[in-house]
Amino acid sequence: MSRDMMPSFELYQPDTLEGALKLSKDLDKDGWLVAGGQDSYDWFKDRAKRPGALVDLSGIAALKGIREKDGGLEIGALSTLTEIAESEVVKSKYTVLARAAARVASPQIRNAATLGGNLCQDARCWYYRAGVDCYRAGGNTCYADTPQGQNREHCLFGASRCIAVTPSDTAPAVVALEGTLVIAGPQGERVVAAEEFFIGPAVDITRMTILKPGEIVTAVRLPAKWAGAKFYFEKVTDRATWDFALVNVAAALIMDGTTIKDARVVCGAVECIPRRLKAVEQAIIGQPQNDETAMVAGRIAAQGATPVQYNGYKVPLMENLVRRAVRDS
Numbered sequence: 001m002s003r004d005m006m007p008s009f010e011l012y013q014p015d016t017l018e019g020a021l022k023l024s025k026d027l028d029k030d031g032w033l034v035a036g037g038q039d040s041y042d043w044f045k046d047r048a049k050r051p052g053a054l055v056d057l058s059g060i061a062a063l064k065g066i067r068e069k070d071g072g073l074e075i076g077a078l079s080t081l082t083e084i085a086e087s088e089v090v091k092s093k094y095t096v097l098a099r100a101a102a103r104v105a106s107p108q109i110r111n112a113a114t115l116g117g118n119l120c121q122d123a124r125c126w127y128y129r130a131g132v133d134c135y136r137a138g139g140n141t142c143y144a145d146t147p148q149g150q151n152r153e154h155c156l157f158g159a160s161r162c163i164a165v166t167p168s169d170t171a172p173a174v175v176a177l178e179g180t181l182v183i184a185g186p187q188g189e190r191v192v193a194a195e196e197f198f199i200g201p202a203v204d205i206t207r208m209t210i211l212k213p214g215e216i217v218t219a220v221r222l223p224a225k226w227a228g229a230k231f232y233f234e235k236v237t238d239r240a241t242w243d244f245a246l247v248n249v250a251a252a253l254i255m256d257g258t259t260i261k262d263a264r265v266v267c268g269a270v271e272c273i274p275r276r277l278k279a280v281e282q283a284i285i286g287q288p289q290n291d292e293t294a295m296v297a298g299r300i301a302a303q304g305a306t307p308v309q310y311n312g313y314k315v316p317l318m319e320n321l322v323r324r325a326v327r328d329s
């Protein structure tokens, strides 16, 4: 059989959130939520993950749409990245998220891929995606962290047996915007800060988020506080076509004249979770937005980094991205 054909599975297409939650509960470990499928289908085609049934969320109208809420925005988890990148209200109030969404993958993938799926996507470590039995897959070794390991995409911070990074471009933007995720589950609804949503391998090596089985992200909320702030997003990739970030940065600055009154600076692809740079934020708040402040920010951006064999280049890359983010927001 060709490896391009997906193994068969049952397909459920609920049109209500309640229906999807019930299906997830009933199917338990045999079920798999699918939104745009752009992360999931790779797993199935490679036969590295083989759920018995898919719960397709794409027919649930309640999970779609971009709405104003409490002076901020509520973005349905099933909104596509194209919708977010092209939304006038996202572009005018929270440009950093529109720019991040616009830098994901290719136009075709952004047309199908959703914000919820982008935030919930799994690690992209080559070894893990190839289906090997590494720590993250429940085995007892890390293939990337060996003398022969290919690890130039891997982490600078937060290693704990696994050295994979968050591959999401929108995650740093949502954390920079102090976003929250609305999560529906068997026990009802909970709202979680984006900063708490992502988890590293020291917390649970088999998951990238706090989502429990059967839980569904219904929306992402962005608070009024950061609407219309000064923003910066930059992503560096190996190739000038679709590619995952080697490092990306999302920044939000609130100004008082020429002085930085408040700031959030977050890097992706340097840790398993989006890395909020609190030391940088503290160093720049109360300072003028100029070259000198940007230089200080760059100097401390990667403090504490512990590169592995082939990813040392990420340290100056991160420093320069943060310097530019503070100078050019």
Ligand SMILES: Cc1cc2nc3c(=O)[nH]c(=O)nc-3n(C[C@H](O)[C@H](O)[C@H](O)COP(=O)(O)OP(=O)(O)OC[C@H]3O[C@@H](n4cnc5c(N)ncnc54)[C@H](O)[C@@H]3O)c2cc1C
Pocket (backbone or CB within 6 Å): 032, 033, 034, 035, 036, 037, 038, 039, 040, 041, 042, 057, 077, 078, 081, 103, 104, 105, 106, 109, 112, 113, 114, 115, 116, 117, 118, 119, 120, 121, 122, 167, 168, 169, 170, 211, 215, 216, 217, 218, 242, 243, 244, 245
């Ligand atoms: C060629 C290629 C290039 C790519 N390049 C990039 C890139 O540059 N940057 C980047 O960030 N990503 C990239 N990706 C990854 C992919 O584009 C994103 O992960 C995409 O946004 C996933 O969204 P989706 O809706 O298609 O997810 P799906 O595949 O449907 O879901 C992904 C995961 O999230 C879970 N999930 C989805 N929605 C929900 C929800 N509402 N609640 C709970 N769980 C949910 C699913 O169960 C699954 O585990 C790339 C993918 C491909 C194939």
Ligand code: SF4
Pocket (backbone or CB within 6 Å): 123, 125, 126, 127, 128, 134, 135, 136, 137, 141, 142, 143, 144, 145, 154, 161, 162, 163, 164
């Ligand atoms: S970095 Fe993590 S995902 Fe990659 S091989 Fe090591 S344990 Fe597996």
